Amino acid sequence: MRCLLDKVTARYLLQGLRKIGEQQTPTHEEIATLDFFAVTLQGDVRLYIAPPTANVLLQLAQTPRYTVLIQFVLRRVYIARPVRYFTRWARRLRDLGFTREDAAILALATFGSDATDETLGMDYVATFDGPMINHWITRQTTIQARLTAMRADIPAPYNQALIPQVLRPQEIIL
Amino acid sequence: MSQSTLTLPVSVEQIAVAIKQMNREEQRRLLKLVPDLSQAASEPPVRTIEEAQEHIEQLRVQVLATLGNQPLSPDEPFLGGLTIAQYDALTEQAKDELWDLLAGLDLMEMEEIEVNANALPA
Numbered sequence: 001m002r003c004l005l006d007k008v009t010a011r012y013l014l015q016g017l018r019k020i021g022e023q024q025t026p027t028h029e030e031i032a033t034l035d036f037f038a039v040t041l042q043g044d045v046r047l048y049i050a051p052p053t054a055n056v057l058l059q060l061a062q063t064p065r066y067t068v069l070i071q072f073v074l075r076r077v078y079i080a081r082p083v084r085y086f087t088r089w090a091r092r093l094r095d096l097g098f099t100r101e102d103a104a105i106l107a108l109a110t111f112g113s114d115a116t117d118e119t120l121g122m123d124y125v126a127t128f129d130g131p132m133i134n135h136w137i138t139r140q141t142t143i144q145a146r147l148t149a150m151r152a153d154i155p156a157p158y159n160q161a162l163i164p165q166v167l168r169p170q171e172i173i174l
Numbered sequence: 175m176s177q178s179t180l181t182l183p184v185s186v187e188q189i190a191v192a193i194k195q196m197n198r199e200e201q202r203r204l205l206k207l208v209p210d211l212s213q214a215a216s217e218p219p220v221r222t223i224e225e226a227q228e229h230i231e232q233l234r235v236q237v238l239a240t241l242g243n244q245p246l247s248p249d250e251p252f253l254g255g256l257t258i259a260q261y262d263a264l265t266e267q268a269k270d271e272l273w274d275l276l277a278g279l280d281l282m283e284m285e286e287i288e289v290n291a292n293a294l295p296a
Contacts, residue, residue, distance in 0.1 A: 002296055011273060020230060021237040022246040022258065031226060038229030051284065052277030056253070059276055063251055068240040084286045104281040109296075113289045120289055121296040123190070160295040162194055 036169035048080040086111035109164040
């Protein structure tokens with residue numbers, strides 16, 4: 001099972017890890033993200049982040065105090081890279097009313113892969129973005145129809161791409 | 175008498191792919207054939223608070239180990255040249271902008287790569 005963390009969820013993960021390393025109490029969202037992260041460590045789940053998010057983590061890793069902490073995270077989280085047709089699908093999603101940033105992360109969950117290049121897309125996008133979740137659910141039929149139409153015009157393996165479920169971390173069944 | 179165990183020739187994820195490709199009528203038929211699915215779907219998937227606390231406690235041990243068992247303090251540096259305390263005082267919007275600035279990369283402008291011809295879809 002593959003799950004892409006959007007930027008804010010990845011931020012909550014980092015902030016939450018930092019807070020428990022500081023003996024501080026994480027926020028509700030950070031706790032939900034930490035719990036999700038901990039559960040994924042025990043199961044057959046691969047977590048992914050987008051390259052811009054990875055850049056932030058790598059910058060923090062340059063501060064010696066955080067180097068090992070960031071290595072701890074990056075050993076457990078993969079970086080999803082856009083693959084062929086990512087931009088085309090992101091444009092389609094923008095046409096359906098998603099913001100530029102939302103369209104990019106949602107498109108990465110359909111046309112994204114990791115360093116092995118042997119996977120295509122994600123099962124889930126984990127996000128706390130209520131409006132994005134609602135819009136995704138509301139436009140589900142249209143989104144599916146647009147992807148089906150696009151898949152008819154593109155070669156394998158890209159024509160096997162699927163849309164992910166877009167849910168809050170605590171709603172993802174593991 | 176020992177109970178025989180049926181081993182599925184495919185993974186749950188592969189079954190999910192097949193179900194996702196079914197039309198609504200086929201999915202309804204599947205629910206009639208496997209009524210347990212409806213019941214499982216109606217059960218709350220959330221983990222209990224106690225489970226979450228246990229998970230976070232396990233993480234706390236691991237995180238502290240990465241920090242040499244010396245907890246961080248609010249005046250230590252964090253992101254963007256800010257201390258932890260300064261960072262935490264930022265609004266969500268300001269944190270968002272700081273992350274965008276530090277990312278230094280626009281996902282929409284990234285070069286697309288090719289995947290292996292046998293890439294496994296989600």
